[in-house]
Amino acid sequence: MTFLQALIDATSAGAVYALAALGIGLVFGVMRLANFANGELITGAGYALILLWPVSWPLAIVASIVVAVALALFMDAAVFRWIRSQPPATLLIASFGVSILLQRVYDGVFGTNVLSAAVAPALASSVTIGGLRVNLISVVSIVLGAVLLVGMHVFLTRTRMGLQVRAASEDFRAARVLGIRAGSVIALTFALSGILAAAIAFVLTAQSGSVGPTFGVQVTLFALIGSAIGGLGRLGGSVFGGFIVGFAVSMFTTWLPDWINDFRIAFVYLLVAVVLVIAPNGLFAGRHSKERT
Amino acid sequence: MTTSPAPRRRFTGITIPEPLARLWTLAVPLLVVWVVSLATSFVSQTAAIDLGYALANLIIVVAMWTFIGNSGVLSFGHIAFVAVGAWTLSLLTIPPNIKSAIMPDLFPFLAQASASPFVALLIAALVAGLVALLSGLALMRLNGLEAGIATFALLMLVVQILTYWKQIGPKAGQSMTGLPRSFDLQSILFIALAVIALAWLYGQSRSARMLRASRDNVQAAPASGIRVTLHRLIAFTVSGALAGIGGAVWVQLNGVAQASQFSLDFTFTTIAMLVVGGMLSMWGAVVGALAISALSHVLGLFEKGLQLGDVVVSLPSGSRLITLGAIMVIILIFRPSGITGVERRPGRSSPASLR
Numbered sequence: 052m053t054f055l056q057a058l059i060d061a062t063s064a065g066a067v068y069a070l071a072a073l074g075i076g077l078v079f080g081v082m083r084l085a086n087f088a089n090g091e092l093i094t095g096a097g098y099a100l101i102l103l104w105p106v107s108w109p110l111a112i113v114a115s116i117v118v119a120v121a122l123a124l125f126m127d128a129a130v131f132r133w134i135r136s137q138p139p140a141t142l143l144i145a146s147f148g149v150s151i152l153l154q155r156v157y158d159g160v161f162g163t164n165v166l167s168a169a170v171a172p173a174l175a176s177s178v179t180i181g182g183l184r185v186n187l188i189s190v191v192s193i194v195l196g197a198v199l200l201v202g203m204h205v206f207l208t209r210t211r212m213g214l215q216v217r218a219a220s221e222d223f224r225a226a227r228v229l230g231i232r233a234g235s236v237i238a239l240t241f242a243l244s245g246i247l248a249a250a251i252a253f254v255l256t257a258q259s260g261s262v263g264p265t266f267g268v269q270v271t272l273f274a275l276i277g278s279a280i281g282g283l284g285r286l287g288g289s290v291f292g293g294f295i296v297g298f299a300v301s302m303f304t305t306w307l308p309d310w311i312n313d314f315r316i317a318f319v320y321l322l323v324a325v326v327l328v329i330a331p332n333g334l335f336a337g338r339h340s341k342e343r344t
Numbered sequence: 345m346t347t348s349p350a351p352r353r354r355f356t357g358i359t360i361p362e363p364l365a366r367l368w369t370l371a372v373p374l375l376v377v378w379v380v381s382l383a384t385s386f387v388s389q390t391a392a393i394d395l396g397y398a399l400a401n402l403i404i405v406v407a408m409w410t411f412i413g414n415s416g417v418l419s420f421g422h423i424a425f426v427a428v429g430a431w432t433l434s435l436l437t438i439p440p441n442i443k444s445a446i447m448p449d450l451f452p453f454l455a456q457a458s459a460s461p462f463v464a465l466l467i468a469a470l471v472a473g474l475v476a477l478l479s480g481l482a483l484m485r486l487n488g489l490e491a492g493i494a495t496f497a498l499l500m501l502v503v504q505i506l507t508y509w510k511q512i513g514p515k516a517g518q519s520m521t522g523l524p525r526s527f528d529l530q531s532i533l534f535i536a537l538a539v540i541a542l543a544w545l546y547g548q549s550r551s552a553r554m555l556r557a558s559r560d561n562v563q564a565a566p567a568s569g570i571r572v573t574l575h576r577l578i579a580f581t582v583s584g585a586l587a588g589i590g591g592a593v594w595v596q597l598n599g600v601a602q603a604s605q606f607s608l609d610f611t612f613t614t615i616a617m618l619v620v621g622g623m624l625s626m627w628g629a630v631v632g633a634l635a636i637s638a639l640s641h642v643l644g645l646f647e648k649g650l651q652l653g654d655v656v657v658s659l660p661s662g663s664r665l666i667t668l669g670a671i672m673v674i675i676l677i678f679r680p681s682g683i684t685g686v687e688r689r690p691g692r693s694s695p696a697s698l699r
Contacts, residue, residue, distance in 0.1 A: 152669030331485035
C-alpha cells in the first residue's frame, strides 16, 4: 500500500515538473529559447499568491496569473525580441542573465528571507481512498497537470491560434512567409508559459507555504535538464523528460535508505547521466536535433 | 575556418612571418595582465585584495574559453571543476591536526595526505581534469545545446556530493577552515600567466584547430573526417584541469571552502565575463575578466559607501549582480560577439556565432 501512495506522490511531483517542462518546451519550439528565466515567472507568481492569499484567495489566484503573464510578456519585449535571430546558445545565456538579474531584484524588493503564508490550507489535509491515505495536494496537482496538459494539447491542435503556434515551431521562417504574425505568436507562447508558471507556483506554494528569491530555480533546473534528456526539439519529449525527472526525485526521496538519503538529488543527476549515455540524442530526439549539433 | 588563408600579414610595410604574428596573440594578453596587475597593486589595499580574486576569475574564464570558445558548445558546469580543484587543494594543504578536528569522518588516506602548495596545485589540476574527462564521456555525446543544459546537472551533482559526502569533506552545511595562504600576489600572477600560455598552446594544437573547424561548420567538419566528439572531449578535459587550477587559487585566497559557494551566481559571474569580453578569442576572455573585475571592484566600493565630495554615495548590496546582469543582456543585444568581437561583415559568412 505504501508503494501505491509513493506512486501517487511521485506522479504528482512528475506532473508539476512536466508542466514546467511544457512551458519551457513551448517557448523553445517557437523561438529556440530554452528559457532559464522561466523560474522567475514561477517566483513572481509565488510572491503574488503568498502576499495576497490572506487578503482574498480569488484575487491572489488572478493576480498570480496576471503577474506571471505580464512578466513573461515583459521579458519578451525587453530582451528576447531583440535577439530573436541569435543562435540558441546566445538566447540561453541571455535568459540565464535575466534569471540572475530578477533573483537579485526579488532580493531587493522582498528581502532575502522567505515570506510565508498558508496558501490553500484546505489542500494540506489528506483523504482516504480505499485504504490509501493520499495528500489532497497530490491529487490536485495531478488533476491540474492533466487538465492543463490536455487543455494545451487541445489548444495547439484544434484552435486557429494554436495551429499557428505549432506551424511557427515547425518552421518559423516558412510560417512567417505564409502570413503568420510572428510577434503575436511569440507573445502568445510567452503568455502561455506564464499561465503554466502560475499553476506551478500554486502547487508549490500550497505545498511549502513560503516563497524566497530562488523559489522557482530548482523546478526550472530540473525541468530544463528533463527537457534536454527528453529531446528539446519535440514538445512531447520535453514534457516526458520533465515528468521522469520529477518522478525520480520523489521516488528517490521515499525509497533511498536513511544513510544515503542525503544524496537523493545527486542520484537524480546520476540517473540523467546514465540516460545520456544510453540515449545521447535525448529519449525522443526531434527532427531538428541533427541540424543543431 | 571560413577565413581566407593569409600566410603573411603586412604591418606598416614590414612583412611579419606568420608564427611571429601568431605569437602576438599570446604576448598581448600576457603583457596586459602583467601591466594591469602591477598598476593595480599600487592603487590601494582593497584593490590589491580584489586583484587576487580578479586573477583567480581570470584563470577560470580563460579555462572556460578553452572549451566554450574553441568548441562553440556552452558549459554552465565549469564551476564544478573549480569546486573540485578548490576541494583538492584544501584537503592537501590544511594542516592534519585541523583536518582531523573539523572533518573526523575523512577517509584515512585523505586525513594523512599533505603536499606543498605547488604540488597540491598540480594535483588539483589533475583531479579536476580527470573529473572533466569522466563527465565529458557522458556529456559530450549530446548535441551542442542539450550538452550546455546538461552541464547544469554536472554542477549540481558535484555540489551535492561535496555537500553531503562526509568522507571527503566537512559535514553538510559546514566549511573547511584553516587554509594557509600559500600563494602571494606575485605567484598568483605567474600562475595566471602560465595558464594563459597553456590555454594558448592548446589553442595552437591540431586538435583545437579541428575543433574550431567543427564550431564554424558543424556539417562540414565531420564530413572532412573530424571526430567532433573526441576533440570536444579533449578540450573539455584540458579546460577542466585549468579550471581546477583557478579553483585552487581562488580557495586559498578565500581561506574557507564551502560547497554552497560554487553556485549559480559564481557560474553567472564567470559566464558574464566571457560573454562581455567576447567568447571566441582568448583575448576576449582576458579583457572580459579584467573589465568586469574592475567594474565589480568599483561597485563593491559603492556598496560600502563611497565619499564623493561632500556626499556619501552608497548602493544597496546585490546591485553588483543586477548591474552585471543588465550589462550582459545589453551586450548580447547590441554586440553579441562581445566588446573585443569583430562585427559581422555583410556578404560573408561569419564564424562569430555560437550554436
